[in-house]
Amino acid sequence: MGIEIPFDVATIAGPEVGGVAPPEVIGSYISSAKRPLLVVGSELLRDEFFIDIAIELGKKGIPIAATGHSIRGFVEKGYTENIYYYNLHELTNCLRDPNWEGLDGAGNYDFVIFYGIIYYYASQMLSCLKNFATEPLMRTVSIDRYYHPNARMSFTNIMPRMEEEYKAMLKEFVSSTKR
Amino acid sequence: MGIEIPFDVATIAGPEVGGVAPPEVIGSYISSAKRPLLVVGSELLRDEFFIDIAIELGKKGIPIAATGHSIRGFVEKGYTENIYYYNLHELTNCLRDPNWEGLDGAGNYDFVIFYGIIYYYASQMLSCLKNFATEPLMRTVSIDRYYHPNARMSFTNIMPRMEEEYKAMLKEFVSSTKR
C-alpha cells in the first residue's frame, strides 16, 4: 500500500495514515468484517450509477446509513430495505461508542465503508474513528475518488476525466466484496 | 525514494517531505552541487570514525562548518583546513539569506549536508531552510542515522546494533561523492 497527496493537501494528521489500495484489496478486506456498515453521502447523487453501486452492496447484506440528503436517491429508486437516514455527525458519535446498539439494534459495527461524502467532512469523521474507536478497533475504508489518509484504506485521487475508470473500480470493488 | 517513520515519530511537518535514499544516491546528488557545505555537529564525537569521514569529505574540497562542540574532534586530529566553528542556529540564520557571504567570503551555498547533529535540532534547521531558503532553492541532505523528512534526502533510521552497516554506508557515501 502506498500513500499519496491527500485530496486536500493539508489533510495530514500525523504518524498514523492509511494507504491507497486498489478495489479488489479493499473488497477482500471487507470480506473479513463481521458487521460492516456502508455510510453514503450526498455526492452519490451526482450520478445514478453511484446509487446503484450502493444498492448492490446493500443487497449483499450490508446495511446502509444514508447521510446528507443522499437518502433521496434511494427513495427515488424505491430502495428502502436496510437503509436508514442518519446525520453523519450524529452517526459517527454513535459509532465511537462500543455500546451503541446499531441501526438494527444488534450492536455496533466493526467495519465502516465511506462512500459519496464531502471530502473534508468524511476526513474528520474518519479521524474521530481512527483516534477514538480503538477498543475494539473499528476498521474504516473509503471508496470515494479521494485518497483519505484517515481511513485505513482508500482509493487514490481520481480526477473527473478519469470518471469511467472510477466507475470501473467501483464495479470491481463490488464484485470483490464477498459476503 | 521511499519514506518511513521519522526518527522522532511526530516530526511530520506537512505535505513537503523528503525521502529516504541510499548513500550512493545522496552522494551522486551532491556531485551536482556548485557550492556544497558540510555541517557537522556534536554527535560526531562519539567515534573517531565519524570525524574521519568528515575529514575525507573536507579533503574533497567541501568546506566544513563545525557546530556544537564538534570542532574539538577536528582540532584533536589536527584538521584545521577549510573548517570553521559556527553555532548551528546562527549558521542557519545566515544560510537562509541568499546574500550571505559564506564562510570564505565567496557567497552562500547551494547545497548543505547535515551530519552528526542532534536529531530534533537538525530537523528544525532543515525546516527553516526548506520553508524559507527557496529563492534560490537550497538543497539539503542528511547523512545521519536518522530519517529526516525536512531534508530532501536522508538515510533511513539506523539503530545502534546496525552501527557497522551505518559506517559502511558512510564509506559508500564518501566514495560516491565526486568532486
Place this chain on the structure above:
Amino acid sequence: MEEIKKGGLVDLFDLKNVDIHIGEIVDEGEEEEEWEPMGPHPMPRMATLRDWDFKLLNRYKPFYAPVCDMCCLCTYGKCDLSGNKKGACGIKMDAQQGRMVLLACLVGCSAHCGHGRHLLHDMINKFGRNVPIDFGPEVDIEAPLTRLVCGIKPKTIGDYEQVFSYVEEQIVQLTDALHTGQEGSYMDFESKALHMGMLDSLNKEAADIIQIACYKMPTSLPGGGPDVPLVDVGIGTMNTDNAVIIVIGHNVPPAADIGVYLTENDLEDKVDLGGICCTSIDTTRVYHKAKVTAALGRQLRVLRAGIADVVVIDEQCIRADVLELCQRVHSPMIATNDKAMHGLVDRTDDDPDKIVDDLVSGRVPGVIILEPDQVGEVAVRTALEMDKKRRSLKFILSDDEFKYYVNDCVLCGSCTLACPNGLYIGEANKSAAAGNIKPLADLFDICVGCGRCEQVCKKHIPIVDMMTKAAYPQLKEEKGRMRVGRGPIWDSEIRVVGAPIVLGTIPGIIAPIGCGNYPNGTKDAWLIVKEFAERNYIVTLTGCMAIDCALWKDEDGKTLYEKHHGGFDGGGVLNIGSCVSNAHIHDAAIKVASIFAGRPLRGNYEEIADYILSRVGACGVAWGAMSQKAASIATGFNRLGVPAVVGPHGVKYRRAFMSRPDIKEDWKLIDASDGSDVYVEPGPQDLLVACETVEEALPMMAKLCFRPSDTDRGRSVKLTHYIDLNLKYLHTYPSDWHLFVRAASDLPIATRNELLKKLEDERDWKIDWKKKRIEEGPIRAYNPSFNPTNLERLIRGKK
C-alpha cells in the same frame, strides 16, 4: 491632575506626565438595589457555573474529530497523540482537543472583547463616559446579558468599563488553563470553553450597546426596529464612476468618520463608501448612503478587481495579504487599528496633507492612523486623488488573456488539491477553452475566495481572476438590498411573541449568523432564510449570512428583506446587525424568560439558561462558520441553551455537542412542579452539529426547535414543518418523528389519521381509533402542566 471621573474603574492609559492617584470611593446610596434583587451568580468565575456545564456536557457529550493527531504547543513535543495516546505532559488526545477548542474560543472571545474595549476607549475619548444607554420607548431591558451575567444595569457607556474588566480577568484565568500541565480532563476544558462562550456573548452585547448609544444607531426610536431602511448590497451596486473607498473589518469608528467627512463636505455623491464584512454592516447603521460591497467570501475578489481607490482596514476578517493585494492594484491602504498594523509606519497625528501626498504619490503603500477621527479626511482626499490617477487602470482580465490561460492549463489538478472546496478548476478551464465558460462562471459563487489554488499552479494561471472574468456579467448584476442592522429586539415585541414561542405556535427562531465558508456558495444562505421565513419562523440574521442572503432575488426581483417584514414575529426577516449584534438574539431569548415568564434576571444565568434550553425553540445556523469568533459565538449560544447547526466545514472546529436519544438516562428532566423525574424526548437533540448539505440542514434545524415544554398545538406545528421539510428535501419521513409524539393532539390535524396509522403500522404503537387516542408508544404522555428543569433547586413542591 485631571479629575478622575465617576465610573469605578479608572482609565489608566494615556496618562503622560500625569500622576495616577486613586482616592476613596464614596458610596452614593442604594439606588441600584431597586431594580431587582441580586441572583445567585453575579460575575461568575471559572468554576461558578461548572455544575450547569457538566449537566449540559453529560447530555451533549463532547465529540472530537481531531484535525491533527499531534500537539505542538510546547518543546517537549511535538507529541503524537493518535489513538488517544498521551503527550509528554500527560495530556490525552481528548483533553488536547478540548484544549484546542478552548483556544479557539479564547481567540474568538478576545476578538470581541478587544474590539469592545477598544471601541469604548475611543467613544469615551470622543463622547465622554456619560453617553446614556437609552434605546427608546420600546426597550426597557436595555442589556439583558449584562444584567444576567454581571448583575449590573448599565446606565451610561462608562458603566461598561467594569464589565470589560470582569471579562478580561476571566479571559486571562481561562487562558492560564491552556498552559502545559493544567487540566487533564476534557470535561473541564469544555466547561471552560462554555464559560468563554458566555463571556463572549457579554462582549458582543457590550460592544453593540456602546456603538448604538454613541452613534445613535437604530433602536426603538422612529425609523428603527422593523422600520429600518434598506441599503444596497453587492459588487454591482458600487458606482465606479465615483471615487470608491472600501472599508474592511469590524470596528466602525474610522468608517463612521469617513461618513461624517463626506456629509460635511458635500461629497456624498462623489465618493462611494462601500465595505466588506461587519464594518460594512455597521457603517450602514451610521451612514445611510454607505453600501455593503460584499461579505468575507468576496474580499479577495473585490480587492483584486481594483475598484477601491482607497482601502481602509480596521480589525478582524481582513486578509493577511491585504497590503500586497492593495499594492498590486495601486489602492493605497490605511490601517486604523493596533491589532492589524501590517508593518506600516504609524502616522497618527501627522499632517493630513503630508499623509495624502505620500499615499497618492505612491511613496508609501499605506499608513497607520490610529485615531479614528483623523481617518475621514485622509481617506476621502486620497480617494478623490487616486480616482483620477487610477481611472485608466484595468484589472479585469482581457479576453485575450483569458483565452491564453484557459488554453495553457494542463489539467494537472494541483489547484483542486489546494482548494478547500475541492473545485475542479482544470476541468472548467478545459470547458472554457472549448467555448463554454459556464462551468468556470459557476465556480465563482462556490469559491470562497481564499487564493490557495493560484499559489500552486505551475502555469501561473490567475485562477481567481479567471473566475471573476467568466462570471463578470453576473457580477455586474450582483445588486441586492438589505435592511440596515436594527439592533435590539423590542420588549414590546417579546410581549407579543413570548407565548407563541414558548408554547410552540411560532415554530421557532432561526438565527443565521457568521462567516462565508460555505460548502456550495451563498445561495444556500438565501434558501435557509426563505424556507423558514415562509414557514412563519422568526429569522434573525447577523454578519456575513445577513449580507450573503441579500444577494439573491426571487422571480419578482425581490430580495428576502423586501419580501418579508422586519419585525420580531413569525415570518420576519431581521438583519440584527454585525457579528457583535448577535448578542441581541441571546437577549431576545433571555427576555422571553424574563418578560414573558417573569424569571428573575439579575445574576441568574443558570436558571435562565435552563429555561431557554427547555422552552425557547431557537436554533442558530452558522452555515459558513469559519473563524474563532464563530466558535466562541456558538459555544456562547450553547451555554445559554441554544443549539446551533454548522456547515460541513464546521467539523474542522474539532468538537461537537450531540446527545444520544437512545440513552434514556440522558433525557431525565425534573418537573419543577412536584420534583418528579420525567424522561423526555430529545429536545433539542444536539447543541452543535454539522450537516453535509443545506438540504439536510433544513429539516435538522426544524428538529432542533423541539422543546419539552411545547404545548400540543405547538408541537403539532413543529412536527408539521419537521416532517414536511424532510419530505421536501430528503424525500422521506424522518426516522425519528415518532419520538416527538406524546399524544394524538401533538399531531397536525390535517395528517393526524395518516400519522397515527404510521405509528401503528411502523412502530407498533397502540392506537385507540375510536377516541383517536394513543394508548401505548410514546416516551411520555403529554402533560400540559409539565414544568421542565434540570435544576433541583428550582423544584417548587415535592410530590
Place this chain on the structure above:
Amino acid sequence: MEEIKKGGLVDLFDLKNVDIHIGEIVDEGEEEEEWEPMGPHPMPRMATLRDWDFKLLNRYKPFYAPVCDMCCLCTYGKCDLSGNKKGACGIKMDAQQGRMVLLACLVGCSAHCGHGRHLLHDMINKFGRNVPIDFGPEVDIEAPLTRLVCGIKPKTIGDYEQVFSYVEEQIVQLTDALHTGQEGSYMDFESKALHMGMLDSLNKEAADIIQIACYKMPTSLPGGGPDVPLVDVGIGTMNTDNAVIIVIGHNVPPAADIGVYLTENDLEDKVDLGGICCTSIDTTRVYHKAKVTAALGRQLRVLRAGIADVVVIDEQCIRADVLELCQRVHSPMIATNDKAMHGLVDRTDDDPDKIVDDLVSGRVPGVIILEPDQVGEVAVRTALEMDKKRRSLKFILSDDEFKYYVNDCVLCGSCTLACPNGLYIGEANKSAAAGNIKPLADLFDICVGCGRCEQVCKKHIPIVDMMTKAAYPQLKEEKGRMRVGRGPIWDSEIRVVGAPIVLGTIPGIIAPIGCGNYPNGTKDAWLIVKEFAERNYIVTLTGCMAIDCALWKDEDGKTLYEKHHGGFDGGGVLNIGSCVSNAHIHDAAIKVASIFAGRPLRGNYEEIADYILSRVGACGVAWGAMSQKAASIATGFNRLGVPAVVGPHGVKYRRAFMSRPDIKEDWKLIDASDGSDVYVEPGPQDLLVACETVEEALPMMAKLCFRPSDTDRGRSVKLTHYIDLNLKYLHTYPSDWHLFVRAASDLPIATRNELLKKLEDERDWKIDWKKKRIEEGPIRAYNPSFNPTNLERLIRGKK
C-alpha cells in the same frame, strides 16, 4: 452594602446578593507625584513601544524554524504554508510563525497573570488589601518593573489590582491580534510578542511581591538575602518513614496552609512535606521544614514511585495524567485551583471529616478544594491515614520483574522513536539482560520523564519504572542542598556591583532559569552554574534549574550553594526563587540603570531597556526551556535588552533572535554624547539562540556578555573568559574574538602579546609593537567616553 474599599479597582467577585454600586472617586492629594516625575510611556499599550521593538527586530531579525508547515487555526484550513506560501486567510508562513510565537507568549504570560491575580484575590481575602510592601532596610526600590512599566509605586498589595487590570486588558488586546484576519506582518506579531513578554515580567514581579509581602518570605530583613537558609533537595531526602505529602505546581497558598497546619498541630516531624516544581521552592520560603523533592523532570517518577500519601496540585506544570498516576499508586489527590480541576467534584466548604473519609476509603480518587485555607487539615489528616494503609504497598519493580522485562524486550526501537531525546532504551535493556545495568541506570538522568516510550511498547514494558529500578541506588542518594529563594536583590548590593557590571569587571550576570527539558540530563545545569560562579560571574537561579543544579556535589560532597556565597556579587550563586521570582533578575538590571546610572525609572521602559541592552552584561540561560512560560519569560528578557541562551529543544519554540555581525549597518549605534553614529562590535550578538551542547553554550554565554559600553579593563576580563571557555570546551580559539578587540588594552595582560601576534598573523591587523598599540584592524577604536544608545531622543549634544 459593604463599603467598597480604597484601591480604585473594585473587586467585583463573590458578591452574592450584594448590590454593586460605584460612587465617586475623590482625589486625595498629590502625594504620589513626589517620588519621581512620570516618564514618557506609563502603562504602554500595544503600539506604544513599537518603535523600540522595531529597533530590536531590525538588528535581531526574527528567525523561524516551523515545527509544522501547516496552520490549523480556523476551518478555512488546514492550510499548507510550506515554502512560505499563504493560507486561505492570506497569511504567509513567516507571519504564521510569528503568530504561533505570540500564542506561546500569550499562554505563558496568562499563566503568570492568572496565577498572580488568583493569588491576589486569596491574599486579600486572607490578609486584606493593606498588607504593606516593605522588603526591609536594604530595598527601597521595591518594585522596579511596576514603577518602570506602570509608573506606579505600590504601597500595599491592593495597589496591584490596577496593575493586573492593566495587564489583563493588554493581554486581551494582544490575543485579539491572533484572530484570523488581523496582522499580516511577522514584524508586528513579534512586536506584540515582545509586548506580551514585558507584561509577563510585570506579572511575575507582582505575583512574587504579593506572596513575599503576605507570607513574609525572605527579603532584606535578618535571615534574608545572602543569608537565607539551606533546605533539602532530592528524592533521597524524603523520609518515607513519615507520612508524605507532595505538592505540585506554582501557587503556594495551599502548601503554605499545610505548613501552618503541621506547625500548629506539632506534626512537623511526623509528616514530610515535599514538593515538585515551583510550588516546592515557594513552600520552602514559607515553611522551612519543607523539602524540594524534585524538579519537573522527575515528576512522573516521583508519582510512580508511590512515595506520596497525598498529592496536592495547584496550577501549571502538573502532569495532565496526574489523577491516573495517583490512582495507580493509591495516592489520594487534592486539586486546589480552578485551572486544573481534572473532572473531580468540588468539595470546597464541605465537612473535612467527610472529605478525609471519602479519600481514605478510596470512594473518590480525589477532590477539589478551592479555598486554600481548607487544604491543610484535609491533606495532613488524609496523609496520616493513608500512610498507615499504604505502608505495605511497594511500587518499585522487584528484581524478578525487572529481569523478566529486560529479557522480554525485542529491541524493536519503537520507544526510541517515541522518546523526545531519542534514548536507545532497547539497547540498554539488552545490556541489562546480559548483566550490566549501568546503561539503563545512566538513562535515568537523561530521561525527561515524559512517559511517551511506554505507550508504544508492544511488550508493555514499564520503561520508566525500569530506569528507576536500575538507578535506584543512586536515586536513594539523591540528596542535595539548596538556598531558600531569596527574592529581591538589595539596593545596597546594586550600589556595590553596579559599576563593576557596567564597566565589565564583573564579567556578567548569568541567569539559569526555567524548566527541565534538558538534552543530556541535570548535570549540565550544575556545570553551567559551577563554571560561571568560579569565574566570578554573578549566577542568579530560579525555577527548575535552581533545583536541578542542587542535585550534584563536588569531590568534597558539597553542592554549589554550599560552596558559593549567596550575595549579588561576583562568584555568588543565588537562588532567587520560583519562576515568578525571576522578575528580580530584571529588577537587578533595571536597578543598575536606575541606582547606579541614575536613569529615570518611572514609565520609562524604552530608555532603561536601551541602557541595559548596551551596558548590562547579563545573559539568561533556559537550558531545559519547555513551557509557554519559558517563551514569554525569554521574550520579556529580550525586550528589556537581555539575551538568552536555550538548549537544543528550544529550537522548537520556532523563533530565535539572532543578529548578523557581517552586516555593518545593523550595528550602528548613536553616541549620545554628541549624536554621532558609531559602528560597533556585535554586543550582544544574539537575543535568543540555541546551543547544541552545554560545551557550546558555555562560551556562547560568555560571548553574550559583551557590551559596547565595556571599559577596556572590563573587556579584557570578558575576553579572557570567552577565549578561555572556547579553549576549554571547543579546544580552539573562537573565530570571532577579534571583533571584540578595540585596542590593545582590551586584551588580557597575561596573554596580550600572544593575542596581538595572532591578530597580526591571522587577521592582518597592523600592530605597533613598540607602543604595543593596534594601528589598524578593529571595527572601532576604544573611546572611554562613548555613550551608546539606540534612541535619537537621548542625544545630549550635537557634534
